[in-house]
Amino acid sequence: MNRKARAVWQGTGRDGSGHLTTDSGVLSTTPYSFKTRFENERGTNPEELIAAAHAGCFTMALAFQLQAAGFTPDELATEATVSIEKEGEGFRISKSVLSLQARVPGIERAKFEELARAAEKNCPVSKVLNAEIAMTFTLT
Template sequence: MKRHASAQWNGDLKTGKGTVSTQSGILSQTQYSFATRFENGNGTNPEELIAAAHAGCFSMALSGQLGAANLVADQLATTATVTMEKIEAGWTVTGVHLSVTGKVPKADAAAWEKATAAAKAGCPISRLLNTTITMDAKLEH
């Protein structure tokens, strides 16, 4: 399986502008720029897209882990927060924090903890990222 996305950039770093598009068409020439990445401009940025990919991947992985334990979630809500810092080597993604809340009938704390830990370790985007990934996971009844 292969998926693709593309980006186009015109101009210099600070005043230039670019667009990103995805194979599915969900993003189609979506604008990004220096301002959307390092300030509060309108548009997206690579770190936001990584966060969206990680939140979606983790939620699906968690659903799979719960299913393996014969549990089905009524709802899983995941927010991935990507931290980017300027270090000696330059701007670097230094961490991702996953915040997940699940409504899972019949789940106890031990089953929830086991499923979330396995999903965090096993999600393909988690494995892709070479950074520290932290998480807090809350089970609601």
């Protein structure tokens, strides 16, 4: 299985801009630039997209972990915060923090944590990130 996205950029790194498009059409000439990445201009940036990918991947992986253990969640809501920091002449993604709010009837906290840690470690996005990964959760 392959998934594709396309980036088009025009101009310099600081003053130029670009757009991103995915085959699915979810992103369709979505703008990105220095200002959307390092300031607060409207548009997206690679770190935001990685955060969305990590939150989505982890949450789905946890749903599968729970299903295999005989539990059906009422809701799993994950926010991923991806950190970028200066490294040498460039930058690197240094950390992704997953903050999970979960409603899972009938599960004990220890069992939930075991399954959540397995999902955190084994979702494909976690495996590809060369960054510290942390997870916090609230189970209700």
